[in-house]
Amino acid sequence: MTRERIAVFGGVYSNHVALAAAIADASDRGATALYCLGDLGAFGPSPDKVFPLLQDASVRVMRGNYDDSIARGLDDCQCGYTDPRDNHYARLSYQYTFANTNPAHRAWLAALPDHFRFTLGGLRVLCCHGSPRQMNEFLWESTTPTHFLSKLTRDHDCDVLIGTHTGIHWQRQLGPSAWYVNVGAVGRPANDGHPHVWYAMLGARDRVLDVEFVPVAYDHEALANDMRDERLPAEFIETIRTGWWTTCLEVLPQRERARGKY
Amino acid sequence: MSCTTSTEAASAPAVPLTALDQLWFQVSGTVCNLRCRHCFISCAPDNHAFWFMDRVQVSAALAESTALGVKEYYFTGGEPFMQPALPAMLAETLALGPATVLTNGTLFTPRRVAELARLAAASMYSLELRVSLDGVTVEANDAIRGPGTFARALDGIGRVVAAGFLPIITTVLPGDGSEAEVLLQDFRAVLGRVGYTRPRLKLLPTLRLGAEVARSGRYAPDERVTHEMLHGYDLDRLLCTRARLVTARGVYACPILLDHPSARLADALGEATRLSVTLREQACYTCWQEGAICANATAGAGA
Numbered sequence: 216m217t218r219e220r221i222a223v224f225g226g227v228y229s230n231h232v233a234l235a236a237a238i239a240d241a242s243d244r245g246a247t248a249l250y251c252l253g254d255l256g257a258f259g260p261s262p263d264k265v266f267p268l269l270q271d272a273s274v275r276v277m278r279g280n281y282d283d284s285i286a287r288g289l290d291d292c293q294c295g296y297t298d299p300r301d302n303h304y305a306r307l308s309y310q311y312t313f314a315n316t317n318p319a320h321r322a323w324l325a326a327l328p329d330h331f332r333f334t335l336g337g338l339r340v341l342c343c344h345g346s347p348r349q350m351n352e353f354l355w356e357s358t359t360p361t362h363f364l365s366k367l368t369r370d371h372d373c374d375v376l377i378g379t380h381t382g383i384h385w386q387r388q389l390g391p392s393a394w395y396v397n398v399g400a401v402g403r404p405a406n407d408g409h410p411h412v413w414y415a416m417l418g419a420r421d422r423v424l425d426v427e428f429v430p431v432a433y434d435h436e437a438l439a440n441d442m443r444d445e446r447l448p449a450e451f452i453e454t455i456r457t458g459w460w461t462t463c464l465e466v467l468p469q470r471e472r473a474r475g476k477y
Numbered sequence: 478m479s480c481t482t483s484t485e486a487a488s489a490p491a492v493p494l495t496a497l498d499q500l501w502f503q504v505s506g507t508v509c510n511l512r513c514r515h516c517f518i519s520c521a522p523d524n525h526a527f528w529f530m531d532r533v534q535v536s537a538a539l540a541e542s543t544a545l546g547v548k549e550y551y552f553t554g555g556e557p558f559m560q561p562a563l564p565a566m567l568a569e570t571l572a573l574g575p576a577t578v579l580t581n582g583t584l585f586t587p588r589r590v591a592e593l594a595r596l597a598a599a600s601m602y603s604l605e606l607r608v609s610l611d612g613v614t615v616e617a618n619d620a621i622r623g624p625g626t627f628a629r630a631l632d633g634i635g636r637v638v639a640a641g642f643l644p645i646i647t648t649v650l651p652g653d654g655s656e657a658e659v660l661l662q663d664f665r666a667v668l669g670r671v672g673y674t675r676p677r678l679k680l681l682p683t684l685r686l687g688a689e690v691a692r693s694g695r696y697a698p699d700e701r702v703t704h705e706m707l708h709g710y711d712l713d714r715l716l717c718t719r720a721r722l723v724t725a726r727g728v729y730a731c732p733i734l735l736d737h738p739s740a741r742l743a744d745a746l747g748e749a750t751r752l753s754v755t756l757r758e759q760a761c762y763t764c765w766q767e768g769a770i771c772a773n774a775t776a777g778a779g780a
């Protein structure tokens with residue numbers, strides 16, 4: 216019997232070049248199903264380009280906070296920033312994305328679910344965007360206690376909790392058959408000085424989860440050129456080229472912030 | 478001191494705890510090595526209204542906190558580093574989750590900083606240091622915090638930065654907030670001089686209570702939270718729907734209202750989590766306006 220192995224993508228952020236590369240990579244690795252945990256827009260150019268990629272590859276997509284805002288025509292991205300500079304760049308990004316998203320795609324976003332439930336190797340899996348209790352909740356590795364994650368799995372009846380929203384991948388085993396996995400983002404490097412992006416391959420057997428974080432190299436210079444042509448902020452382009460985050464930094468805790476350049 | 482009448486208190490709205498995300502410890506009580514003019518609970522070397530918590534009290538609350546799903550732990554005072562057992566308390570906390578210490582930064586001796594760095598390195602969780610400054614000059618800061626405090630705090634900041642910390646620098650934003658960006662730029666320049674080149678800054682609103690009343694005056698009579706003001710309001714913006722404060726003398730609704738007997742909820746944490754908080758105090762109005770003023774969100778290093 217073929218063991219099921221799924222690929223899970225985090226925030227896409229309009230990075231159509233990386234998304235195409237990640238889909239191809241996951242297919243090459245024999246992924247039996249592809250999932251995307253939302254935030255299709257932000258930071259990158261030409262937001263409409265990611266929709267046919269997702270649809271043609273039959274990726275199961277859920278609605279993140281960004282998608283929720285774009286779909287409903289809200290004033291901001293609901294990213295959860297509190298800092299004026301972070302909010303300034305979030306506003307620029309959101310206004311561009313909203314103005315360049317086809318109404319048909321907005322309607323498609325509105326119809327997406329906000330979570331997935333399925334079983335994998337006997338484990339009950341719950342996928343969400345931020346957390347199961349709050350779509351835009353940040354679950355950073357250095358500020359999320361194990362007992363807090365265990366409570367979430369108990370409160371929401373699952374063995375494996377999978378999320379994104381932070382943009383940095385990490386995982387933790389919570390018990391003999393319980394895990395939290397943050398799949399990171401395919402749309403933005405992980406603030407580690409490398410331009411590649413990340414997704415997660417997950418498999419399970421006999422109620423034991425196997426997590427593999429997969430780096431994806433892609434033509435980031437092509438994306439950077441697209442962004443320049445679209446007159447997106449130089450700070451966003453620098454992140455794509457260098458792998459260091461330049462904006463939306465103030466939500467980072469001490470540990471994750473210290474690992475970055477800015 | 479509360480100026481709430483019984484009629485106003487009776488009509489004030491009450492909010493339940495949504496989730497105990499933040500657990501605060503009044504770890505050094507109201508004892509502080511400084512006597513700041515704006516302190517909302519008038520902490521001072523001789524203010525013994527609340528005495529130090531002991532390790533048994535902290536350990537008991539920590540033990541209770543895991544089943545309650547606490548996400549972050551905060552240590553405040555007074556000046557927490559006057560508490561001799563703080564390193565041991567932090568070590569116990571950092572085994573469970575992230576910890577933040579709110580400090581005036583004047584007691585960062587080389588030995589203490591080395592100890593904090595060891596604690597941070599030994600934990601999988603973040604140890605955050607939040608340092609208060611008031612103004613970007615000796616004159617502005619020391620007029621509020623006392624002679625010599627600006628230099629001592631800056632020295633301390635430089636020391637913890639050299640040890641690998643990125644402390645959150647907090648300051649009270651005077652007036653209507655229109656000068657925020659200028660103030661932030663000035664802070665970046667000052668902090669850069671002690672080697673802090675990408676500072677994390679947090680601006681705090683003025684709370685017109687405690688010692689601050691002498692400087693800013695009291696709240697106007699109508700500055701209080703009403704039932705109508707909570708219609709359509711995101712209650713998660715209020716700290717008391719997400720936090721409780723443990724002290725040596727019981728559990729309180731939030732760290733701002735330590736001086737207000739009405740904010741004392743219960744002897745034990747578990748009981749305090751089951752009780753709603755009545756927003757009867759006028760400081761609740763500032764929390765309602767500003768939201769999440771006590772949490773760690775910062776205001777940016779700037780380009």
